Amino acid sequence: MRKLAWFAGSYAGAVFLAVYLLPEGILLPAGALCAVGGLAGLCLRGDRRLRLLLLGFGLGAGLLWTGVYTALFHTPARLLSGAERTVTAQVTDWPEADSRWIEVRFHQEEGGWLKALLWLEAVPEDLRPGDEVTVTASFELADSLSGERSDYYYSKGVTLWAYAKGEAEVTRPDRVPVRYWPVYVSHAIRQSALRAFPDSIGPLVSALITGDTSGLDGGFYSALRRTGAAHVVAVSGLHVSFLAGLITVLLGRRRRLSAGVGIALMFFFAAAAGNTPSVLRAAFMQSMLLLAPLLDREDDRATSLSTILMLLLIQNPYAAASISLQLSFAAVAGIYLFTGPLCRRWEAVLPHKPKGFWLRLGCMAFRFVTASLAVSLGAIAFTTPLSAYYFDTVALISPLANLLILWAVSDLFLGGLVVAVIGLLLPGLAALLGLVVSLAGWYLLWMVPALAAFPFAAVSAGSVYIKAWLGLVYALLLVHLILPGGKKGLVLPFGLSIASLCWALLLYAGTYTAGQMTVSVLDVGQGLSTAIYAQGASALVDCGGSGVDDAGDIAADYFQGLGLSRIDVVVLTHYHEDHANGVARLLERMEVGLLVLPDVEPDNSLRQTILALAEENGVETLLLTERADLSLGNGSLTVYPPLGGGDANEEGLSVLCTAGEFDALITGDMDQVIEGRLIKYGDLPDIELLVAGHHGSKYSTSEELLLAVRPELAAISVGYNTYGHPAPETLERLAAAGCEIYRTDWSGTVTITAR
DSSP states (O other): OOHHHHHHHHHHHHHHHHHHTSOGGGHHHHHHHHHHHHGGGGGSOHHHHHHHHHHHHHHHHHHHHHHHHIIIIIHHHHHHTTOEEEEEEEEOSOOOTTOOEEEEEEEETTTEEEEEEEEOSSOOTTOOTTOEEEEEEEEEEOOEETTEEOOTTGGGTOOEEEEEEEEEEEEOOSSOOGGGHHHHHHHHHHHHHHHHSOTTTHHHHHHHHHOOOTTSOHHHHHHHHHTTOGGGGSOOHHHHHHHHHHHHHHHTTOHHHHHHHHHHHHHHHHHHTTOOHHHHHHHHHHHHHHHHHHTTOOOOHHHHHHHHHHHHHHHOGGGGGOHHHHHHHHHHHHIIIIIHHHHHHHHTTSOSSOOSHHHHHHHHHHHHHHHHHHHHHHHHHHHHHHHHHHHSEEETTHHHHHHHHHHHHHHHHHHHHHHHHHHHHOHHHHHHHHHHHHHHHHHHHHHHHHHHTSTTSEEETTSHHHHHHHHHHHHHHHHHHHSTTGGGOOHHHHHHHHHHHHHHHHHHHHHHHSSSEEEEEOOOSSSEEEEEEETTEEEEEEEEOOSSSOHHHHHHHHHHTTTOOEEEEEEOOSSOHHHHTTHHHHHHHSEEEEEEEESOOTTOHHHHHHHHHHHHTTOEEEEESSOEEEEETTEEEEEEOOOOOSSGGGGOOEEEEEETTEEEEEOTTOOHHHHHHHHHHSOOOOOSEEEOGGGGOTTSSOHHHHHHHOOSEEEEOOOSOSSOOSOHHHHHHHHHTTOEEEEHHHHSSEEEEEO
C-alpha cells in the first residue's frame, strides 16, 4: 500500500480545493473536520482503516496549512493594502531592462516577511540583489491580473504592489547575503553566454540555461509557442534531466558521488533559475531517482509525484494556481503513464537480433525516433487540455516539432552551459567553442519558425469542432486504457483520431470561409484588429492592442488557423499604438499584398517605422488621400480618406465591408464630429454590423450615426483600461438603437458570418 502517496495526494487535493473553490473563512474549521473524520477510520479494519486515516489527515493538513499560510502572509498584506508607509526592502532579483518594477522582500512587524513588486520612478543603474531600498510607498494587494481577480502573483509568493513616492535611498551590504549567491551565479553565466555566442544565438542560450527570455526575439518566441515548444526556454524538468544526464556521464558508476554532486548541483541550478515550481519538481524527481538505488528502494512514480507536489505546496499553497506547476506535473504524469507502453509496443516490431550493419543502424535510428515520439506524445497527453484552457490554443504540430528540435535543444543547452562556465575564466576559448555549439542554435532559429508557418500548425481551442475532436480523442484514450485487450490495438483509435481531426479542421475552417463574408473582431485587449474573409480573399483592419500576446501574432494565428499564409489587404486607420503596434510581427509572419495607410502626419515615428517595414518586406503601400474601392473575393472594401484634421483620431480612415446584402462599418477612433462628416459624404447604406468607434468611448458612436446606418449588431473591441471604455452612454445609445451588443473583453473574439 502506498501510504505516503495516499497522504500526499490527499494533501495536494485539499490545497487545490482551498485555492480554487473554498472560501478562506471555512478552511480552518473544514480542515479540523476532515482530520476528525479521518479518525472514523479507527472503526474499520485492515487497509481500509489506514486509507481513511491517511485520507482524512491529508485533507485536514492541506486545508489547515492553506488557512494558516493565508493568515500569515495574505492577511498582513490586506491590512497594508491602501496604506502609505516608509519601508526598507531587500532587492531579491536583478532588475529587468527597461522596466521600473523590481522584486523586493521586506519585514512587516505585524506579519513577518512579505514579498512585493516595487515600482520606482527611476531604477538605479547599478541596483542588484541584496541591496536595501528605503522608500515611501503606497501599497495595493496583488490579487488581480489585467483588471481581473487572479492568484497569478500569489502563486509566485508576491502579495503586494508598492508604488514609490519620490527617490529611493539605496544601501549596499558589505557582503552579498548567501541566499542571493545563486542569483549572482545565474547572472554571471548569462552574461558569459551573451559574450561567448554570436548576437543571434546568445539570447537563446541564455534563455535555455537561465530561463531569462527577455533577450529573445519576440517572433521566435511566438513561433515556439505556436509549435508547442515554448517549454524549452522556460527552465523546467527537461533542462534538469539534461543536467542530470551530463553528471551521470561525467561521474560514471560512482553512485554515491553522482548522487551527492548531482543533487547539490541540481538544487543550486534550480535556485539560479528562480526556484520555479517546474524546475523544483524536476530537481526533487531526479534526486529521488539518484537516491533510490542507494537506499535500496524502487522507483514508485505515483508516490514520488504526489510527495513532490505536497512539498511544493507546503512551501506556498497558492503555487497550485501556477500554470507552470500544473503543466509540469501533467507532462510527467503523461510520460510515466504512456511513454513506456508506447516504446514497448513499437519495440516489438523490430527483429530480435538484427543482422548486418545497416539493419542494426536502422534499428538504432528507429528506437531513437520512436522513443522521442513516445516521450512527446506522453508529455502532451495531459498538457493539451490545460494549454487549450489557459491559452486557447492546440498546437497540432507539437509532436513533430518536439521530434525535430529536442535533440538540438539538448545539444545547445549542455554545450551552452559548458561554454558559459568556461567563459567565466577563458573568454577567448569560450568564443571559439561557442561557434561550434551555435550550429544547433542556428538550426533551431531556422526550424522553429518554419514549423510554425505551417497551415493549421496551431488552432484555436475555442472552436466547437476542435473541442469535439479533443473530447473524442480522450474518450478513445480512456476506452483504450480500460477495455480488456485495448492496450494491444493502437491502429483503430489512432486512425479514428486522425480522421476526426481532418473533419474537425475542415469544419473549423468552413465556419469562417463558407459564408459570403466573415468579420472577426479579434480579442487583442485594449485595441483593435478586425479580420475579414470573403470567398478566398482576406483583409485586416488595424493591428494593435494591449493584450499579453502581440496583436500581430493574434492576427497571424487567426489567418494561419484558416490555412492561409497571405493577407490580401491590410488597412491601418491611424498611427496609434493600440491600432498598429502589431504590424511588425504581422509582416514577419504573413505575406501581405497591399498596405493601406492614411497620408497624414509625415513625421510620425510609427508611420515611418511601418513604411520602412513594408519596404523591407516588399509590401505594396497605398497612402490614401481619397476614397478607394478595393475588391475582396466576391465582396468589396470601401476605404474612406481622413475627414478631419489635427488629432490622429480625426485624421483616421474608416472602412465599409460589403458582400451581397451584408455591410459592416469600421470607424477606427473617429469622434462624433467626424462621424457626421462620414454620414454626409460617405453615402453609407443600412448596415448589419458596426464595430463601435474608439473602443466604446462616449465621444464616438453617436446617435446620428446609429440613425443613419441602423446597425443590427455592434461589436466593441475593448480590454482592461482606465478610460472607462465602453462608456455607459455608448452602451445606452446602442441598446436604444436595437443593437445586439458583443464585447471582446467578455466574449473574446467576436465573429459574424454572412451566409
